Amino acid sequence: MAGDSNIAPVSTxxxxxxxxxxxxxRIANLKTFHIPPVVVGNAADIKLGKSMVLEWQTEGMFQxxxxxxxxxSSQLAFEASREFFARPTSEKLSYVSDLTFAGYIASGxxxxxxxxxxxxxxxLVKDLPLTDKRVQDxxxxxxxxxxxxxxxxxxxxxxxxxxxxxxxRLLQLISLGLGLQNLNALKSIANDGWHHAxxxxxxxTSSQSSRGTGSHTDYGFLVIxxxxxxxxxxxxxxxxxxxxxxxxxxxxxxxxxxxxSEEWNYVKPVRSTLVVFPGDMFQLLTDGTLLSTPHKVHLTxxxxxxLAYFHEPNFQQIIKPFNNADSMDFVHYGEHVTNMxxxxxxxxxxxxxxxxxxxMDTLVKLKTKSxxxxxxxxxxxxx
Ligand SMILES: O=C(O)CCC(=O)C(=O)O
Ligand SMILES: [Fe+2]
Numbered sequence: 001m002a003g004d005s006n007i008a009p010v011s012t013x014x015x016x017x018x019x020x021x022x023x024x025x026r027i028a029n030l031k032t033f034h035i036p037p038v039v040v041g042n043a044a045d046i047k048l049g050k051s052m053v054l055e056w057q058t059e060g061m062f063q064x065x066x067x068x069x070x071x072x073s074s075q076l077a078f079e080a081s082r083e084f085f086a087r088p089t090s091e092k093l094s095y096v097s098d099l100t101f102a103g104y105i106a107s108g109x110x111x112x113x114x115x116x117x118x119x120x121x122x123x124l125v126k127d128l129p130l131t132d133k134r135v136q137d138x139x140x141x142x143x144x145x146x147x148x149x150x151x152x153x154x155x156x157x158x159x160x161x162x163x164x165x166x167x168x169r170l171l172q173l174i175s176l177g178l179g180l181q182n183l184n185a186l187k188s189i190a191n192d193g194w195h196h197a198x199x200x201x202x203x204x205t206s207s208q209s210s211r212g213t214g215s216h217t218d219y220g221f222l223v224i225x226x227x228x229x230x231x232x233x234x235x236x237x238x239x240x241x242x243x244x245x246x247x248x249x250x251x252x253x254x255x256x257x258x259x260x261s262e263e264w265n266y267v268k269p270v271r272s273t274l275v276v277f278p279g280d281m282f283q284l285l286t287d288g289t290l291l292s293t294p295h296k297v298h299l300t301x302x303x304x305x306x307l308a309y310f311h312e313p314n315f316q317q318i319i320k321p322f323n324n325a326d327s328m329d330f331v332h333y334g335e336h337v338t339n340m341x342x343x344x345x346x347x348x349x350x351x352x353x354x355x356x357x358x359x360m361d362t363l364v365k366l367k368t369k370s371x372x373x374x375x376x377x378x379x380x381x382x383x
Contacts, residue, residue: 031055032063032273039172041183049177052170053290060237060293061277063270064166064224071272073159074226077199078305080155084148085120085201085305092120092148098349099135099143100125101341102196107203110344112214113256118203118299119213122148124156125196139315139366140338140359141350156199160309163274164195167222167311170276178286185322189285189313190221194337197309202232205299212297212304215259217247218279219340220333222311223293225275227267230304234264235277236294244291247280248331250339254280257294264296281313284331287321312337316366318374325378332367 033052039045055062066074084092089106096103105121127145128135134142147153171186180186202212212232227233236258238244245252258264267275277293297304313319313333320330338360342351354360 030059030061030063030267030270032065032270034065035166035169035173039169039176039183041172041176045173046176049173049175051177052173053177056278056290056293057238059265060235060291061267061275063273064170064276066272066274070159070162070166073155073162074307076155077159077226077307078228080149080152081122081199081201081305081307084122084152084199087148095122095146095148096349097143097146098353100128100141100145101345101348101350102127102143102145105345110213112216113253113259115211115214115256117213118209118211119200119297121201122199123196124160124199126194127157134315138357138359138362139334140354140363141341156197159307160195160197163197163224163309164311166274167195167224167309170222170224171311178289186285189317189319190311192314193221194312194315194333195310196312197307200304200306200308202230202297202299202304202306204301204303210299212299214256215254215294215296216256217245217254217292217294218308218310219247219281219337220279220310220312221281223277223279224309224311225306226309227269227275227306228304229269229271230300230302231266231269232297232300232304233267233269233275233306234296234298235267235275236264238291239263244283244288244294246284246329247292248284248336254292254294259296279310281319281331281333281336284319284329285322287324287327289323316370318370320374332363332370334370335363335367338363 033048036045052062092104093106102123102125105123107118107120108116110117110121124145125141128142129144168187168190171190172183175183175185225233245254245257247254278290280292282290283292315334317333318330319333321327342354345351
């Protein structure tokens with residue numbers, strides 16, 4: 001299990017929020033950071049990490065500049081995704097799997113707060129062969145990705161590997177920015193992480209709808225979005241006094257929250273940059289020092305392609321606020337992510353197989369094991 005992270009309490013960071021007096025519906029004035037090829041924990045890295053944390057706390061996001069290599073990979077990934085989405089719907093619908101949630105999701109199939117989103121999606125998860133022990137042991141959501149072609153597979157896998165390296169370095173910088181003693185405190189939580197991604201295509205706006213994706217927060221750790229030049233993404237920065245739900249609790253979904261209120265920042269596409277913000281697991285881990293960033297997409301005159309990459313904890317990781325050892329608020333990431341997929345796709349063949357084969361029982365066993373490992377490592381009472 002990941003998570004021997006030797007996490008030290010955060011003491012220096014307090015939540016901050018933007019001053020909204022004069023800034024309704026503004027275009028975000030976003031900082032772009034250049035991240036080093038290796039993070040070593042020197043003064044420059046600490047300064048960079050602190051600036052990133054500050055941006056998240058005031059703006060809810062920051063941008064990362066791509067190196068030329070990463071930019072080229074992103075364009076090849078978009079090219080492959082354009083080729084895939086141009087295929088007939090009947091063919092696209094065949095790329096599903098009853099073992100994993102990877103594969104095609106048609107426009108209108110995904111709901112946010114009960115309303116259909118217009119994006120069509122290809123979900124990518126960790127591509128595990130049938131011989132993998134976790135697949136053989138019936139871990140929910142584990143199995144091979146139903147790749148539509150080798151070109152798509154190669155382009156996407158290459159780009160995801162690059163995003164994975166960026167994700168690890170960002171976690172190191174954020175650890176430093178939060179004042180954690182261990183440079184790898186957050187990165188070790190994402191060791192062999194359950195990283196996944198959504199390749200998205202949005203149609204142009206029509207007389208029926210301008211809704212791309214309804215407002216929501218993402219349920220994981222680090223969210224890294226690549227967008228083309230069509231535009232449409234908005235995010236909601238922290239706002240003083242505004243309630244932010246704990247989306248990991250079934251009773252507190254953040255889907256649809258503040259959808260029609262003001263104070264959204266339009267994220268103008270900037271060539272060769274990535275959009276980076278925290279997901280729900282950051283909010284839980286930092287006890288709200290960092291808030292999961294709500295975001296939504298509206299349709300424009302132009303078709304839009306984007307790729308949302310989620311740099312995630314290990315499937316077996318327990319996530320608990322690290323400055324509050326007694327907190328009863330914790331999740332087993334694997335259970336959490338499985339619940340989120342089941343909530344999102346109750347009718348998918350993958351959900352049906354999980355239920356039919358009682359794979360949630362396997363998950364309960366995995367969770368029990370994780371909790372006792374976590375308790376042993378952190379020397380706290382097993383709850
Ligand atoms: O298309 C985008 O920019 C955002 C997509 C998104 O929010 C998601 O897939 O969760
Ligand atoms: Fe999202």
